[in-house]
Structure formats: structure tokens, C-alpha cells
Amino acid sequence: MRITIVSRIFAPEPGAASLRLKSLVEALGQAGARVDVLTTAPPKTVGAPADISARVSRWPVLRDKSGYVRGYLQYMSFDIPAFFRVLFHTKLDALVVEPPPTTGFFVRLAAALRRAPYIYFAADIWSDAAGSTGAASWIVSGVRTLEKFALSGAAHVIAVSDAVADRVKALAPSAAVTVVGHGVDTRLFTPNGEVPPEPADIVYVGTASEWHGARVGLEAVISVLSANPQATAAFIGQGSEWPELRRIAERSSVASRVRFLSTVPPEEAAMWLRAARASIATLKPGLGYDFAVPTKIYSSLASGTPVAYAGPDPVRTMVSENGLGVATEYNASLLAEQLAQLIDGRREFDSESLRAWTQDNVSATAIAGRAAVAIAECVRHDD
Known part of the structure; x- marks a missing residue:
């Protein structure tokens, strides 16, 4: 051929x-x-x-x-x-x-x-x-x-x-x-390997366009960081909502603990994901795009990191029923409550189990x- x-x-x-x-x-x-x-x-x-x-x-x-x-x-x-x-x-x-x-x-x-x-x-x-x-x-x-x-x-x-x-x-x-x-490339995104010199507890890695609705994720992150003075976050990527996300973070009381980086090569994205305690993924409902799956979820899971998702089904059910992290409706308060449980240790997920799911399914x-x-x-x- x-x-x-x-x-x-x-x-x-x-x-x-x-x-x-x-x-x-x-x-x-x-x-x-x-x-x-x-x-x-x-x-x-x-x-x-x-x-x-x-x-x-x-x-x-x-x-x-x-x-x-x-x-x-x-x-x-x-x-x-x-x-x-x-x-x-x-x-x-x-x-x-x-x-x-x-x-x-x-x-x-x-x-x-x-x-x-x-x-x-x-x-x-x-x-x-x-x-x-x-x-x-x-x-x-x-x-x-x-x-x-x-x-x-x-x-x-x-x-x-x-x-x-x-x-x-x-x-x-x-x-x-x-x-x-x-x-997802499970050879590239793995739980083992190099990590950034200054990793973050919570990461958002990927595009933030209108239909992603990443503002809810940022608002949840700000809430969690406000209650946990040791926690940090990093938003890595690009998209139409990126400038607004930066402005919101800069006006918050936790601005010094939320970093924004431009899109990085996949090898570097894998480093940030495997070093994090949780990753964020969101999908704004009601825009005629509810069927979409933010592929950043799969990269996180392959890296052994649980995801905190806010958005509509079918992704919400996929995350919940397969034990891939926490999932809520598209609501900043609900997401912050679930995300806090990942960061303070009340909810724990085995990295190898998360990776095994990606290898078997995606x-x-x-x-x-x-x-x-x-x-x-x-x-x-x-x-």
C-alpha cells in the first residue's frame, strides 16, 4: 500500500x-x-x-x-x-x-x-x-x-x-x-521517569477553548489552594480561554502558587503529569459538544495520576465507574470539594491500576x- x-x-x-x-x-x-x-x-x-x-x-x-x-x-x-x-x-x-x-x-x-x-x-x-x-x-x-x-x-x-x-x-x-x-501513547506517558525540578500538586495540561470551560477548573483550584497553603498548581497549554484564565489567577489570593506555562513537548507534559497528585479536566455542557472526550484525561491516567473531572456524561460516568479519579457536574464548588479529597489524601488511587486501565482500553x-x-x-x- x-x-x-x-x-x-x-x-x-x-x-x-x-x-x-x-x-x-x-x-x-x-x-x-x-x-x-x-x-x-x-x-x-x-x-x-x-x-x-x-x-x-x-x-x-x-x-x-x-x-x-x-x-x-x-x-x-x-x-x-x-x-x-x-x-x-x-x-x-x-x-x-x-x-x-x-x-x-x-x-x-x-x-x-x-x-x-x-x-x-x-x-x-x-x-x-x-x-x-x-x-x-x-x-x-x-x-x-x-x-x-x-x-x-x-x-x-x-x-x-x-x-x-x-x-x-x-x-x-x-x-x-x-x-x-x-x-494515548502509553510508552511516552508512564508513571515512572523524570519529573520537573519544581512539580505542582495539581496540573491542567492541554487546550483551553470555549467548549472546555476550564474556568470552572481554575476556580476549583483557587478554592483548594486557598484552604491548603502548601498546595500548588500549574496550567500548561494554550487556547482561546488562556488569557482570561491567567487574569483570573493573577487577581486571586493564591496567584503566587498558580503557574502558567505555554504548551510543552509531550515528553515534558508527561513529566508534569506523573509528578502531580491530580490533574484537571473540564467540559462545558449544553454547547452541542457534550459527546467530546478531553484526551488530556487519558494522558493523565497513563501517567498514573487520577483525574478530577467536571462536565457531562459520558465522561463523568466513565471516570466514576472505572475508579479513574473523581467526577462531578460542571460546577466549581462541587469540583473543589472532590479535588480537595485527592490533595489532602482522603481519596487515593493506585497509579498502576490507572495505567493498566489505559493500556487495556485506550x-x-x-x-x-x-x-x-x-x-x-x-x-x-x-x-
Whole structure:
């Protein structure tokens, strides 16, 4: 098989998509495929690319002030060249495309001209996410139209959960969908290994966008730290809510014990997580995005650290029923009460048990293997 992956983000740039695609490249390689990756030149702040068992072609793109390819102008700086890169790329049997839907739109056009099938990797539903941010209705409608176009033209769609698969079928009823699950690199995120020189008791690691609703997590942290003068916290990441979170923390009475750091490489994120006593994850309900799963939860559990989650089901039930930490409704007071029990030792969780759950249920290797099988079957069917 000759598979070409098209994605605006790829290793070594930090992100869930980077880890997911790196695992997919490895799984496809083990299946005997030759893999090419058409992606972006990483930001200057990112270190040298790790060894990848694929031919990686990088293209310079526009990035926002934080260094991310995020925003419609930034997307176009990747998507339009990607159309021509696919069109004139060497011989291929199939394409795999990552969101955003704008990339899927241009890949569908190029794939049609190449007479090649493409597989859409639906890690989430972007039109639902756009609606959750309060974007104008015409923007949401435009994103949904692009997403329907990208999904309906795919020879196959790979979804990360049953809920995402349901939304895919709602947008593209004729789509063939395989659910592979979410994954975390359990080789990278482990309970044992290096830790930061000054670790924090509570960490938030990852994106804080409107639909994450991380403000509730910060308010809970401030409450816990106010009652426990020895405890510390660190928020590590980026996102649209990041500036506001910093302002809230700086105005609080515990400002000196809440650190904010920009996104760090996965290896460094693993250090912060394994050294913490608890991690925070939140999901704001009622925005049409309740089905989402903050993947920061899996990174924490693989590192042996229990999670304190505030948000809707199905994640709340998953955390509670599997003994993965504490979970409440989306409420700062309730979360603070549960988080305090983790920090003061009233609730304890075995790190090896948490890790064992991730290995059994959300191993990136197993999930990438399932995705590789779906891609191979799609190629054989097309032949």
C-alpha cells in the first residue's frame, strides 16, 4: 500500500493529532505500507523532528500569535497548497486526511482528480465545536457544509468514539464508519521517569477553548489552594480561554502558587503529569459538544495520576465507574470539594491500576492498529 497522510499538524509539534498520526504511521508501516506525510513546517520553538518511519514533506504556513495553525486564513495557507501537493504527488493508493473540514474539502477535490480514495479521520466534529464557541450562525453553517462535503466524499470515515460516529452518520448518512476509539501513547506517558525540578500538586495540561470551560477548573483550584497553603498548581497549554484564565489567577489570593506555562513537548507534559497528585479536566455542557472526550484525561491516567473531572456524561460516568479519579457536574464548588479529597489524601488511587486501565482500553498502539486495518480494507475494496 502507498498511503499519503495530509495533516496541518504532525510530530514533533505537540498535540493529540500529532501523537495519533505518529502511531498510525507506525501501524501502517508494520502492515507493510509505504507512508508519505504532507504537513507543515513546525514552529521554530519545536525541537528537531523525531525519527518517523515515513517520508515527511513539510510546507511553510501562516501561524497565529501562539504559533499554531489556527484560524481560517492559517488553514487556507496549508489547504490551498495541499490541494496542489496532493495533485502532483507521487503515485498513491489512498489518502488519509485530518480535520479541519477545509482540508477535507480540498483533499476531496484533489482525490477526485487523482481518482484515488480518501479516508477521513474524524477525531471530532468541527461544526459542532464552532457552534459551541458562540460563532455566528453563518460561520457554523459554512463549516457544517464543508464538513458534510468532506465526510460524504470519503471512501471511509474513522471515528474516535460511538458519539462521533453518530454525528458523522447524521451529517453524511451514506458514510461507511469504523469506530477505533481515542488513544494515548502509553510508552511516552508512564508513571515512572523524570519529573520537573519544581512539580505542582495539581496540573491542567492541554487546550483551553470555549467548549472546555476550564474556568470552572481554575476556580476549583483557587478554592483548594486557598484552604491548603502548601498546595500548588500549574496550567500548561494554550487556547482561546488562556488569557482570561491567567487574569483570573493573577487577581486571586493564591496567584503566587498558580503557574502558567505555554504548551510543552509531550515528553515534558508527561513529566508534569506523573509528578502531580491530580490533574484537571473540564467540559462545558449544553454547547452541542457534550459527546467530546478531553484526551488530556487519558494522558493523565497513563501517567498514573487520577483525574478530577467536571462536565457531562459520558465522561463523568466513565471516570466514576472505572475508579479513574473523581467526577462531578460542571460546577466549581462541587469540583473543589472532590479535588480537595485527592490533595489532602482522603481519596487515593493506585497509579498502576490507572495505567493498566489505559493500556487495556485506550492504548494508541492498539487504536492505530484498528485504524490501519480499516485503511487497508478500504484500499483492497477500492482495488
